[in-house]
Amino acid sequence: MGFARATGLIRLCGLCVTAGVLLAAMLFPVFGGVGLASNRATDTVNEMSGELAKADPPMVTTILDKDGGLVAYLYDQYRIPVSSAQISNTMKAAIVAVEDKRFYEHHGVDWHGIARAAAKAGVEDQATEGASTLTQQYVKNYLAYVVGDADQDAYAQATAHTVARKLREARIALQLEQRESKDEILTGYLNVVPFGNKTYGVAAAARTYFNTTPDKLTVPQAALLAGLVNRPSALNPGKSPEEALARRNMVIDRMRENGAFGNPADASARQIAEDYKKAPLGVVSPLSVPASDCVGIGEGAKDGFFCRYVEEYLAKAGLPTDQLKRGGYTIRTTLDRHATDVAKQAAESQVPKTTKGIANVMSIVEPGTDKHRVRALVANRDYGNNASAGQTSYDLPAQMIPFGAGSIHKIFTSAAALEQGHRISDILPTPYLYTSSVFKGGGSSCPSAGYGEHWYCLHNASPNYPPQMTLQDALATSPNSGFVWLEEKVGVPAAVDMAVRLGMRSLATTKDPERTGKTIADAVKSENRASFTLGPTPTNVLELSNVAATLMSGGVWCPPTPIEQVLDRNGKPVPIREQGCQQVLSTPIANSLVVGLSKDDQGPGTSAAAAAAAGWNRPVMAKTGTTQEYKSAGFLAATPQLAGAVLTFADGSAPRPICDTDPPSLCGEGNIYGGKVPARTWYQTMNTLLAGQPVLPLPPVDPRYQ
Template sequence: MVARRSAGLVKLIGLCLTAGVLVAAVLFPVVGSIGLVSNRAADTVDQTSGDLAKGELPLVTTVQDKDGNAIAYLFNQYRIPTPSDQIAKSMKAAIVAIEDRRFYEHNGVDWQGILRAAAKAGSGGDTQGASTLDQQYVKNYLAFVLGKGDKDAYEKATEQTVARKLKEARIALQLEQRLRAEGKDAKEVILTDYLNVVPYGNRTFGIGAAARTYFNTTPDQLTVPQAALLAAVVNAPSTLNPGTAPDDALKRRNIVIDRMRDTGALGPDKAAAEKAATEYKAAPLGVVSPLNTVSNGCVISEGDGPANGFFCSYLIDYLAKAGLSLDQLKTGGYTIKTTLDQAATRAAKQAAEQQVPKTTDGIANVMSVVQPGQDSHKVRALVSSRDFGNDLNAGQTAYPLPSEVTKFGAGSIYKVFTAAAAMERGLTGIDKTIKTPGNYCSTVFKDGRKPYCVKNAGTYGEEMTLTQALATSPNTGFLGLEDQIGSVAPVVDMAYKLGMRETMQGVNDDGDPLKADKSNGPSLGDATKNENRGSFTLGAGATSVLELANVSATLMSGGKWCPPTPVEQVLDRNGQPVQLKEPACEQVVPKELAYSLVQGMSQDDKGTGTSAGAARNSSWDRPILGKTGTTETSKSTAFMGATPQYAGAVMILSDSPNPENICGGNGRPLYLCGNSANGIGGIYGGTAAAPTWFNAMKVIHQNLPVEQLPPADPKYR
């Protein structure tokens, strides 16, 4: 008993001291004599009350596909802001009844409540009532809005000290004064903002999200029992969770209903109010099961989420480079309309999984689709045979395989850059004959101290046109072209110009992202130039499937490079457009060169072209540019192709921690087949990657007119 009285006396002294200091704080802007409020602190108080008056809350960013359908949500706090006229009177009455029944009678600080609580503290009783809704709003705003829910910010905003209570109360007083001076209904604004700020448990903040999460309804439709439950949960969201502690939540809800009866919220007739309260308390909790929550981030299990996740991941990275950080996205309440085409995504996903089932051990099949254009290159699909997620056993991965620079090469696709660099210098044309002997040793490039030598993988004639060489891919012909160029540097530069920008300058020689200080450099492009690697034309180094797709889009756009953008438009929380810092489109090679190279690559799906079999099997009947590629050890294989309407690239790679060669294809299942030095029995771009491209693009081009390829220019023939 003595201990209880002592504790109560301490509370009494604290409350009285707080009350006295508050009175002084109201009468005097600075209470310097007792050292609790300085000029600097007063400035902070003024600024905070101004922030509260503005009511800027952390909101959910919505990511939409090109047709305006939501595909993902990004947030730190799941919140649906709700104006006062869309909140049921029952909800307002419930929160006032249980948290601050004198809310409409005080000016932000309830002096009577403080004295009443002090009296109870003196006798060891409950001190509830000393903190008003205004003060609670201040506390929650400091913790969850300014503090963003950070643990340290929350602890600071809720610490049990006289100084903290003083600051909180003074802000509350200033807030009401400021709102009245602005001609606003201070009580209505504060009550509405309070209901929109506070946490309701289960990662849900604000009455809009709470009504949806627990009852799948809107705040204006809340019944008395529903409103009472939400008002109850606010008191202790973790311990009164309706899902994990239904009995405690029900008990607290019924206390709220009783308080509503006592305050007249259930009507002026006492008998009728008592009867209503009894009926309301007999109602079940009525919480939906499962709770109606939304997924946060790019890992989404329902609907098309597992396919859309790769696009979502690329979008976040792209926006970060364009000036919108992930933190901004998670608090800003933006609406992002993307370029994602769901039909194209589903077609690409189905084709990728058809070729490589998602649970295939150690092998992934990825595809990127980009739409050519003079003003933008819009990314329409980014998919993998694997789903986007964190369950490896279910065939998922969170690595952005379709958009990142992988450590695996695209093989002979890089011969396109050699051809383009040679054509740019007037060394060859698409109809000009080049030498293609069975073996060739370079006169320019070295393998250690010896000349760099290559041999062809198949049987070819001694010479053929560049167009035939692009279709059948003899190694010796393109090393010979590099010799004519005299250095690998122009070929690397051509790869960069046409679209391999992150690949050439964003990663190091091992395919790892370059650090900001480039301490783990040089870049792959610079290392290739420094060592003058003739092997570059064979595409053994790291590469990006998305950038390969964008290369074919650049060629089909007449040499106009544009960043592969996932964004149509970004709107802020007020519906105003947000300007992004996106790179401008560039004319990187003459239109005549680009279109001539398109014609030079137009035979890959015909006759003896490396993808002809895949084209026949899919009944492909449109003109394309195309090029296959396979790395020497068959750990990856790829196909790049485009029509005037769509460009795309496919890559099959060994994505296990210990990559192995890949075997199969040509109608057979793919499987890991060890690490033989030369990849004997391995896959090829035409028999493994190309089928995915043709099967996907066949669906994507349905109902589109057949468009012819642009003509070549005589200068580059």
Template sequence: MRRLWLVTKLILACVVAGSCLAGMALPAAGGLGLLSNATGDAVHSLALALERGKPPYASVLEATDGTPIAYLYDQYRLDTPSDRISPNMKVAMVAIEDKRFYSHHGIDPAGTMRALISNEASGETSQGASTLTQQYVKNYQILVTARNNKKAQEQARALTAVRKLREARVAVELDSQLSKDEILTRYLNLVTFTGNTDGVAAAAQVFFETTPDKLTVTQAALLAGVVNNPVAYNPWNHPQAALQRRNAVLDAEVSIGKLDPQIADQAKKQPLGVVADPRVPASDCVGVKPGFGFFCAYVRDYLRSAGFTTDQLRTGGYRIRTTVDAKLTGLTKGAVDANVPPRTPGIANTMVVIRPGSDSHEVAAMVANREYGVDAAAGQSMTNLPVEVSDPFGAGSIFKLFTTAAAMEQGKVGLNTPLPNPNSQCFMPPIVDEYTVCHTVQNDYVGYPNPITLENALATSPNVAFTDLELRAGLPSVLTMAYRLGLRRTLAASEAGSPPTTDPADERSQKAEYNSPQRDYFRNNPSFTLGVSAVSPLELANVMATLDDSGKWCPPTPVRQVLDHDGRPVALPHQECEQVVAPALADTVIRGLAKDTTEGTSATSALKAHWTRQLAGKTGTTEYNESVGFVAGLRHYAVSSLVFADGSAPAPICASKPPRLDSDDSGCAGAFGGSLASPPFFAAFGKLLGNSPDSGLPAADPGYLDARPHGPTAPWVVGTAVQHAQDTLRQAGYARVDVSPQESDSPKGTVLGQSHAGAFPTDTAITLIVSAGHDVPR
């Protein structure tokens, strides 16, 4: 039987030697009966896939300075062109795996014959018969074609004559289509070097913390050697075997005349030189560099919503140029960790920084004292705390901004307008019935002036004055202003922060705080201006970006550009910015917030931090101190810092160092926005800005210093039907109304956005972005 198998092998070798070289014109039917015309078609298809296809490449997320911050991948592989692979690497691989690589045509008849006879004589596989091209074919099938199919992978590894002949035919066809350097480069980019490291670029980084163009003779020899058996020659688990294998590669290089024997002898005396602690980057956003996990998840989800599939992101080899500032991320992460240590039970501290711009609001930093991950005991969270409507208790008095802007737009107040401000007052909601009772609102302390100017009220935050102003402006107008300025996902969420629950089987569906979006829930609830509902830290920062940007709202974006595997830009959906309030109003609100760090609620922390710059700031504290916040506006940065109870058993946050929860109801002095949420901002931005010039704040517009009409006002019509929206705008005097269709999941004809709202001349051209469903012409 063994002799018969030897004869069969020799026949196969002869077929390979005689027929393959003649264009692989193997008979469709013959004595061996192994290959059919259908098989020939499959061979051609596989060869074509190899010629045109690409293996799975990791996508890389880059900071604005080009440094990688995270990877998304199924196989850790980074594409590297030929000119960026060291010649040492190419020589080593050819020497040890396929000495006649440059002389054969995809298969090596002499090598095949020699290996068959040697292996048969020894009774084991002591010599390999596959060329680099054949190995490339085999590995491509395992790592690419069948990467999600274990059965197909087993077939690609099967030690059968059929498989070897098919592999040989594909190799010959591939050799006729690609240059030797193309084949070798593709091979080096494909093969596995350790169990979770594929391709030479990833291997160079993991083994030596270098790049493939800088691989030395000894480094290249080690990498070339491990490919034959990544487990047996793993240099960390089997250093002696790896050393012997590396030296065998050096000898092979000498044997083909590519390495001087004396240099080889010196190289053999060198240690393996691998890093002591090999680090393979995380394959997703869990486990990335500290401070970047939540941002990574935001980018990933942002691109998914833009139409990328998870598989595309993990295999497409995209270069994702993000908006994140690595230095600023380090400063903000350090600041929140120092403010609320990461393992503090039940307390989260988020900070989001946005760069306002005329056509984009770029997310420059997005951090929390938590890390993105599954280990809650280590202070990790899989909820994207900076992005989601994650602060369930609200931002406190920061919401008084919306009341201010709404009332100011209506001409009811200006910065100098005195507001009635008794220490307490009982307010009725706008809609009452015979059972309605008034709700008493109190100021935090009795020392407030009565009346108090709006500017001083913004700095010191009396509750009574703003509740009265909210009711005079009208709750619908205040809620709409909050949406316009940026609280869009927030107002679509329930008062608790979750999507509204309408399932009758869920008992929460019977409660208004769970079954209604905030935009509806608060239409008859004056507590909105006190900031008592769930909020997104990202959207809160974008509110300040809108005001900083003279009233122009842009969707926050974490991505500047996506390049595909070949370096070509990938088109991303674009949402237009909107001028949601008049520039004069926005600039006046910003100027009205300037006293917070000098005479207001953050003044003590600013003084401790030696902060002297002009700053638009506002603090917030909820009634029971379960959440505190601070927002800041500079010329080039808009910031939110929120500290809130995020555990399953929330409680008031104590003003201790470090902060803790009053979980046992023993009582403590509660934390405030000025004392707990603002310090990380001052710490991070004091270091960032240093002694650079103060960029200042815009001047208040004279027309908004006192209560007065501001002329025609373009009503906000987003969310209505397009015909109704056009009629409403024209009735308000705005005749130039254009419509721009946009693909959307919203019902066809729904207004998704508008270019201008607020006090603008009636000859202003207003563009409505209108949902076309999924029927937009392409």
């Protein structure tokens, strides 16, 4: 007798003993602890029965806008759980006929089949996939795709080609058959089993392949789905239609043999089967599988940036994306679809999406003292993976941009000055050329400070500024010299800390790009960088919007939240870890600074031309900004109802200065300013969104700061 055959007989004998032990475990629970299965599998027995089993499978998380409209689905397994009553008898008959024709007769295990599998294992040194009942397959699929979805060891055990796995399945199947009815087991199986194309469960499969529901499946449709569970990849009807058709027809034959069409021997039953086999596959093209992330779902081109921010925000709040993709949550967000549409149109009208190397990004936040709700996150780019079509998967509105916001940072120096006792009526010197007697680090053209160092020196964008002006007028016209002078008075650390307090929180967490090993905030403070007030550091458009919302909320900072509510799969609220709102600047100072920023749209204000062109007629706080090399320009502004920021910047692999042509273009010198493309985008958006709403005044300035 050959060695392999002898081994097979030995294993077969062992199987007989094991079968006896398994039966004993059924009859005498004291033996249930015999080491025939892992503790993990044993613990799972209870999970396999009753309502918990029906709730455990990974489910689709749905993201909704503020009005309940669909934004996106997040999932690893596309599954729509259904009850037995929602599955047609045709589907049940098809799966029983092809997978386990004795399903309603056995008690969960086919011992003869297992014996054959063990004998073959002795010859081939592995277990085969045959001889498994539907109950055992349910166990296997549950362990692989429910337990194993989040536990790779469990998945490996559930799919291992070993006799040990077969015995583990048998043990759980025997107990499961004692605890659940045949219909409950069959329903559980049909809700768990994979059908290919990331589709799990019969309801999702019916939607994916036929755009229907499982209660309406016809015989040919049910037979095709029942055939898929054997080898979903190889029998994919989209890629292998001939193989899928042959498999479907085989299932129809099995259904006839199992009495689905009457007496199998009758000619009428044979004719019915033949008629069904003549039907075309009927699979929809393309398959009706929803996108499984923020790319490509419905309004994904516009909503994708917001969807991505939801993922990132919830990950920080205790719901990581991998949990979202299994949990079956319903997430109601703050997304305003109308605001998104309007802002997207404005961003693209100023910088068409086909424009090479230039991004135009906008975020909108609603001020408030209890929440700062994010209403829109858009760009002239679409959210996606096709760069040649102007798409990007980088979250432009809510991530750090490598280019700065320019003179918008003068807001932080001004806020720090007001907090230290200055007033918006204070006079600032604003000479065309200015050399600091406090800051160092200037270039070779700056006067020497000794020891090889130079004093920091700079000039204004134009020589036409008056030699001095009030802080309020300086905020409107933005002379560089006056704010470096003011920064000397308040100190760089105070200005940086104010920026972080008001909303630029990423400055305190993002590493400095000059490789100091410190955060941007710490690096700027430790090096006493005078340029901070001129805004060269990387920025975040959403955080800029939130700065405006903080000031318009009386100095109350709240995290820019995209979340209204999170519900679990059972409709119960899920608490998330969100930062609370904070009074980061006194209300009198915040209100006074809002008034200090109220002249930008008037007279010589830097956004006056854009405001006039848009027919703007509302009180507004605003500030423009442009970086030195014209590679970025920004605009921050707010009314009492809405706050927003726009950043136009070079986003190509070889960034160059931007020229304000029609459409904007990359060029050699650059002439982009915050009062041009960014301000035009903002005013166009807000004019539309605020149409019909009351014209609200800005808060009054506190006399102490006037």
